Amino acid sequence: MLVGGKGGVGKTTVAAALAAASAASGRRTLLVSTDPAHSVADLVGVVPGPEPVPVTTDAGAPWSVLEIDAEQAARDHVDRIAAQAADVVPAAVLPAVRRHLDAALASPGTQESALLDRLGDVLLAAQGDGWDRVVVDTAPTGHTLRLLALPDLMSGWVQGLLNQRERFLRTEALARGLAREQAPDAPDPVAARLRERRDVLAAVRDLLRDRAVVHLVTVPERLPVVETVRAAVALRQAGLRLGVVVVNRVFPAGDDPFLQARGRQQAQWLDRVAADLPDLPRVVLPHLAEDVALADLPRLSAVLRDAGL
Amino acid sequence: MPAIVVAVGVLGVFFLGYRYYSRYLANKVYGLDPAFVTPAHQFNDGIDYVPTNKHVLFGHHFTSVAGAAPIVGPAIAAFWGWGPALAWIVLGTVFAAGVHDLGSLVVSVRHQARNIGSLAGDVINKRARVLFLLIIFFLLTLVNAVFAVVIGNLFVANPGAVLPVLVQIPFAIAIGQYIYKTRSSALAPSLLGVAVLYLMIWVGEQVPLDITPLADLLGFDQPRSLWVVLLFAYTFVASRLPVWVLLQPRDYINSHQLFIALGVIVLGITVGLDRIVAPVVNDVPEGSPSVFPFLFITIACGAISGFHSLVSSGTTSKQLDKDTDARYVGYMGSVGEGSLALGAVLAVTAGAAATQVEWEALYADFSTASGGAVGNFVNGVAAFANNLGVPLELGAVFAAVVVISFAATTMDTGVRLQRYVVQEIAEQAGFTPLARNLTLASLVAVVVPMAMALLPGGGEQGYTFGVLWQLFGTTNQLTAGLALAVVAVWLTRGRRPTLPVLVPLVFLLTMTAWALVVNFLSFVEAGQVVLAPLDGIIFVLAMWLVVEAALALVAARREPAVSLDGQTEDELVARRDRG
Amino acid sequence: MTVFARLRRGWRSLEAAHDAVLLGRWRRDLLRTARRQEEELVSLLLLEALGAQSPVSYYALEVYPWLATRTHELHRARGIDRLDSGACC
Numbered sequence: 001m002l003v004g005g006k007g008g009v010g011k012t013t014v015a016a017a018l019a020a021a022s023a024a025s026g027r028r029t030l031l032v033s034t035d036p037a038h039s040v041a042d043l044v045g046v047v048p049g050p051e052p053v054p055v056t057t058d059a060g061a062p063w064s065v066l067e068i069d070a071e072q073a074a075r076d077h078v079d080r081i082a083a084q085a086a087d088v089v090p091a092a093v094l095p096a097v098r099r100h101l102d103a104a105l106a107s108p109g110t111q112e113s114a115l116l117d118r119l120g121d122v123l124l125a126a127q128g129d130g131w132d133r134v135v136v137d138t139a140p141t142g143h144t145l146r147l148l149a150l151p152d153l154m155s156g157w158v159q160g161l162l163n164q165r166e167r168f169l170r171t172e173a174l175a176r177g178l179a180r181e182q183a184p185d186a187p188d189p190v191a192a193r194l195r196e197r198r199d200v201l202a203a204v205r206d207l208l209r210d211r212a213v214v215h216l217v218t219v220p221e222r223l224p225v226v227e228t229v230r231a232a233v234a235l236r237q238a239g240l241r242l243g244v245v246v247v248n249r250v251f252p253a254g255d256d257p258f259l260q261a262r263g264r265q266q267a268q269w270l271d272r273v274a275a276d277l278p279d280l281p282r283v284v285l286p287h288l289a290e291d292v293a294l295a296d297l298p299r300l301s302a303v304l305r306d307a308g309l
Numbered sequence: 310m311p312a313i314v315v316a317v318g319v320l321g322v323f324f325l326g327y328r329y330y331s332r333y334l335a336n337k338v339y340g341l342d343p344a345f346v347t348p349a350h351q352f353n354d355g356i357d358y359v360p361t362n363k364h365v366l367f368g369h370h371f372t373s374v375a376g377a378a379p380i381v382g383p384a385i386a387a388f389w390g391w392g393p394a395l396a397w398i399v400l401g402t403v404f405a406a407g408v409h410d411l412g413s414l415v416v417s418v419r420h421q422a423r424n425i426g427s428l429a430g431d432v433i434n435k436r437a438r439v440l441f442l443l444i445i446f447f448l449l450t451l452v453n454a455v456f457a458v459v460i461g462n463l464f465v466a467n468p469g470a471v472l473p474v475l476v477q478i479p480f481a482i483a484i485g486q487y488i489y490k491t492r493s494s495a496l497a498p499s500l501l502g503v504a505v506l507y508l509m510i511w512v513g514e515q516v517p518l519d520i521t522p523l524a525d526l527l528g529f530d531q532p533r534s535l536w537v538v539l540l541f542a543y544t545f546v547a548s549r550l551p552v553w554v555l556l557q558p559r560d561y562i563n564s565h566q567l568f569i570a571l572g573v574i575v576l577g578i579t580v581g582l583d584r585i586v587a588p589v590v591n592d593v594p595e596g597s598p599s600v601f602p603f604l605f606i607t608i609a610c611g612a613i614s615g616f617h618s619l620v621s622s623g624t625t626s627k628q629l630d631k632d633t634d635a636r637y638v639g640y641m642g643s644v645g646e647g648s649l650a651l652g653a654v655l656a657v658t659a660g661a662a663a664t665q666v667e668w669e670a671l672y673a674d675f676s677t678a679s680g681g682a683v684g685n686f687v688n689g690v691a692a693f694a695n696n697l698g699v700p701l702e703l704g705a706v707f708a709a710v711v712v713i714s715f716a717a718t719t720m721d722t723g724v725r726l727q728r729y730v731v732q733e734i735a736e737q738a739g740f741t742p743l744a745r746n747l748t749l750a751s752l753v754a755v756v757v758p759m760a761m762a763l764l765p766g767g768g769e770q771g772y773t774f775g776v777l778w779q780l781f782g783t784t785n786q787l788t789a790g791l792a793l794a795v796v797a798v799w800l801t802r803g804r805r806p807t808l809p810v811l812v813p814l815v816f817l818l819t820m821t822a823w824a825l826v827v828n829f830l831s832f833v834e835a836g837q838v839v840l841a842p843l844d845g846i847i848f849v850l851a852m853w854l855v856v857e858a859a860l861a862l863v864a865a866r867r868e869p870a871v872s873l874d875g876q877t878e879d880e881l882v883a884r885r886d887r888g
Numbered sequence: 889m890t891v892f893a894r895l896r897r898g899w900r901s902l903e904a905a906h907d908a909v910l911l912g913r914w915r916r917d918l919l920r921t922a923r924r925q926e927e928e929l930v931s932l933l934l935l936e937a938l939g940a941q942s943p944v945s946y947y948a949l950e951v952y953p954w955l956a957t958r959t960h961e962l963h964r965a966r967g968i969d970r971l972d973s974g975a976c977c
Contacts, residue, residue, distance in 0.1 A: 078949065085953035097956050104949055113946030157944045161932060168925035174553070175918035177489035178911050190951045197947045356919040361912070368909030488911075494903035495911055551921055557914040564910050 001243070002136045002148070004231065005217035006224045010248040012039040013292050013300065014217045014285070015137035019055075021301035021309055023063035027132035031055075032122055033067040034115055035139050040065060045294055055294075066122070074114035078105050088189070115139075116147050120204035123212075148208060149238045155201035162194040213243040215309075216280075218273070220247055220266035229276045244309065245273055245280050249287040283307040310585050312578040312659035315391075319399055319651050323644045326403035334408060335636040338806050339415045340873060345632035348422035352627075358422070360630040367638045369628070371645045372564045373620045377715040378452070378610035378785075379646050381459060383653040384682035385778060386607045388672050389600045390591035391658045397604055398654065401612025402647030405813035409789055410617045411639035412796035412810060417622030418635060419799075419873065424623030425792050432795045433861045440853055442734050444787045447847055448615070449727040451781035453544070453758035456716040456723075458774050459683050461536035461762075463709045466684050468517035469702070470709040473509040477714065480506060481558035495561075503565050510706045534763055540720065541759040545751060548724040556721050563718055566711045570690065573707075574652040577693025578659065586668045587658035597675045598779075602827070605820035606782035611650025613813065615788025617642060622792075653686055660689025679775030683712060727754035764839055776840060779824065783847055786821045787854060790814055794858035801865040803873035814858070822851050930955050 001022075003015040012035060019031040030052055033040040041047050044055045044065060050072070052064035078101045085097045104110055119136065126134045138147065169188055176183065214235055218228040232242055247270060251262050273282060285300055292300075335341045349360040361369070386394040413425055420428055426445070430438030464471055484502045488495045524535040547555055577583070593599075610616065621639060629635055662668035662685075671685055672678040690711075691704030699707070728750035735743035735750070743749055761777065793814040800807045825848040832841035933948040933955060 074946075077946070081949050081953065085956075089953050089957055093956055097953055100952065100956070101949060104945065107945070110946055113944075117946065154944050154947070158947060161929060161944070161948075164925060164929045164932065168922055168929060171553075171918055171922040171925060174489045175915050175922060177492050178495075178907075178915040178918065180492045180494065180907070182492070190954050193951050194947075197950070356916060356923055359916075362908070365905075365908045365912060369912050372910070373913065485914075494907055496903040496906040499906075499910075552917045553914060553921060557917055561910055561914055 406643035413618035417626035461533035471518035472513035581696030609785035618792035656689030660692035
């Protein structure tokens, strides 16, 4: 279950509430934060790390939280490669390899890829690790979209690289055949790695397509609504299943003229969501009087549970 | 005179040429240096640049340059009698081809194994590179046109050859697959394969494939034209495949056929003691092309061929182990080609006819001679094979299969080369759509020679062929001329003896220009709207070459002398930097 | 040495000579094709190093150590001493 939406609409709150709701219905639940703003720590009062940390609330069953540190993941990845390189690369080339790896670490795409890579690992390992449900608090919308479309794009790309490598290996084998040389004992390490990568990426792609549900969070205002509609279309095109639209921070009805005016305005945007995404159920969460805290989660998760989530 | 005596005599002269003249060339002219670090060592990459044993390298070189051309030219040139034809083959091989093949190899080795086109731009000037591209364009266009006609004629005359030639294609691929898979030596399967191929000759004889009805149905003027179209269609497709898929396996089978054909000729004339029935000097009918200058453009490959400089430079030069090996590889390459030409002359003068009267009918006039030349060669080889107990009909199909196979792989190679030439000319001319599009370039490389091959030649079948062949000869000689000019300029800079290069250069250019002028006048007279301008363009290229060569030589003479010995300081520094 | 052994040895050396002379050009073309295919792969993988973003550069890094050695050799053979990114040599 993935929770996405524009920045500042309360994704983290909704994700945490969903996790609480899921835990309350008896599922072993893991909340995964990918938001670089570390907002989950402020909400749940524990500092999540790369390993799951339990979160206990006064009411309801406990659940766990984990945060992916993209920077650390990228660094680990590069260090692992550098260690491998030391075994296969002649000493003369090693400094050049190290330079190249360091340059890659600094490039902007690397962290995003590292984030996705780790997320893929967590999702693929979830069942084996005993989690019934994983709730992912994603980074802001544009980012999420790119992230979710990537496994599909990348498994195709890696397949292309693998094809090229296999073409090369076939030709080389023919040349070896002519020269009456034996085939090498060990399989080609490059092809083996590319194949492994392709399989993982394809598994993540399939998992996202077949088992993931994306819930979109928005608030009843113009920009967030417009963007949510756009995101819904794009995510569907990418082959992802959509769950509900959570409309957060809806004002309660009241006699106050200000509240009444806001209420009318919000109703208009709620109608717009209904009109543009008629097939998606809507769940309305109230605007709380104070900053949301861990203690508020049971109330919000009760609403979500009532909505069948 | 028994053919074997002539053969021994010619081979004896070749031997003396190699023994003495090539030694003079190697020591005094080219200054081969055993200490020179050849590009094969300097840039050894295990693929293109590989120091190779000189006998193996000679094998690569010879099988690359040997083709159908040294068969067709001499077979036509026997028209003037076997004396002039053999004299030009012997003198050309010893004093022109040897100098040219060895020279282009050495110049390339001394310039990081670059090819002759880029050397022309470097040693002469930038314009010379464009000139080179244009000459090669016409050379390849004409070679593809004449070989399409040769193959078409042979298929029409020997319908029994169609099946074996067709079967050869899957066969070559299958042998390749077998060698790849089993990692065994290729010798036994290849011998078996060639044996089965020759069994197909017998089958082909029972099932001749004559396309005349189909050609009539499709409205072709003659069956040959349908073959020409089919051949170019095949070539277009084949040239789009990677080289190793079809071209290399076919070339490989061809190499076996080359050695078998040479063996049949040598053994045949030894066992049968066939006598040469053609006159030493033929009394040609009035109005025929004269020996001077036409003999010298009719026999190009076999006496001197510019095509060899393309193989010497850029390919063979990358694999030369020692500088001094160049003498053996380069000079013997031309001797090998000369020997093939010798075989062709003997086949058409001793094998093709039993009596002088019979022979004179085959070579009655130039049109008959050129049109029937390849057929005469085929029948001649059949007669030699007959001495060894092979039935005449089978021998003829065998020889036809050999010539067709050679010509077909030459067409495939030619189209591949031509599309790069087309792309580069387009690039130079700033015409990017053609320069960037390989399919379009291939189409140009196929359609232009096809149009040329289909050109009706004044009503007589042979006329077009003889004329096209001579035009091909002129472009081949111009290519050789350009390579010789490069060698001469390089030698002049080093103040080395240049006469051995200048004499063949001047002789070739004179004969070529002379022939082009005579032909131009007769084309204009006959109202040949395609051949006259084509001849004119080639003449302009020839004059351009004369001017560039003369200017470059004069300039080189004025420049301060440069040492050609060993590596230059820059090269050694570059080498050290590369580690 | 028996006649048979002598014959067999003669045949073996004939095979070796035959293969060296007649399969050399064929094999060279295969190796050349293989080299081109490998260079294409290396170029794709190093696109990022040459300034273009490729979506899999993160995973390309994994196979880089194996290809770096080859790239290094290729550049030395070609006389390219240094790529701008410092990715080689």
